[in-house]
Amino acid sequence: xxxxxxxxxxxxxxxxxxxxxxxxxxxxxxxxxxxxxxxxxxxxxxxxxxxxxxxxxxxxxxxxxxxxxxxxxxxxxxxxxxxxxxxxxxxxxxxxxxxxxxxxxxxxxxxxxxxxxxxxxxxxxxxxxxxxxxxxxxxxxxxxxxxx
Numbered sequence: 001x002x003x004x005x006x007x008x009x010x011x012x013x014x015x016x017x018x019x020x021x022x023x024x025x026x027x028x029x030x031x032x033x034x035x036x037x038x039x040x041x042x043x044x045x046x047x048x049x050x051x052x053x054x055x056x057x058x059x060x061x062x063x064x065x066x067x068x069x070x071x072x073x074x075x076x077x078x079x080x081x082x083x084x085x086x087x088x089x090x091x092x093x094x095x096x097x098x099x100x101x102x103x104x105x106x107x108x109x110x111x112x113x114x115x116x117x118x119x120x121x122x123x124x125x126x127x128x129x130x131x132x133x134x135x136x137x138x139x140x141x142x143x144x145x146x147x148x
Contacts, residue, residue: 034103038133039080040140047106055082055112056101056130064096075100075112077137084112091119099130 001009036054037047047053055075063074069088073096074081084102094100094117104114 036101036129038077038136039075039082040077040133040137042082042106042112043080043110049106052103052105052115054101054103054129055084056099057082057133058130059094059096059098059100061096075102077133079137079140082112083110084114084117086114086117088117090117093119095119101130 034052034054035048036056039055039057041047042055047055057075057077060074060076060081063072065072070085071087071090072083072085074083076082084104085107086102086104098119101118102112102114103116103118104112107113
């Protein structure tokens, strides 16, 4: 085999290995990708029915019910609400009326079963996804009031 053919074969094998590595990296990335949805989007059916996703907003005041390690609460974006069930220890900063992002999946109907709950960090912080959801809900309320 000529040296020119050996170089072409080597480059071809190198490209094939690179393509295979890229496939495996992108496949792993796709399986770990988790999207964020607001309670309004979940109520509209935009969230995946069988996959994991995040829902965020404010913890509705008066909605937290604890039973041992199981906690049920309602996440709202001031327009719609999503009931959430979580089994485990909540973050110390988890409080009613404060921002929260929960990761999990829908259990049949409207109940969101969370595998992880994230709360705000300090007095001035709210998860960016939750803040965006609240801003969008406020804009929708203002738009609805103006159109009346």
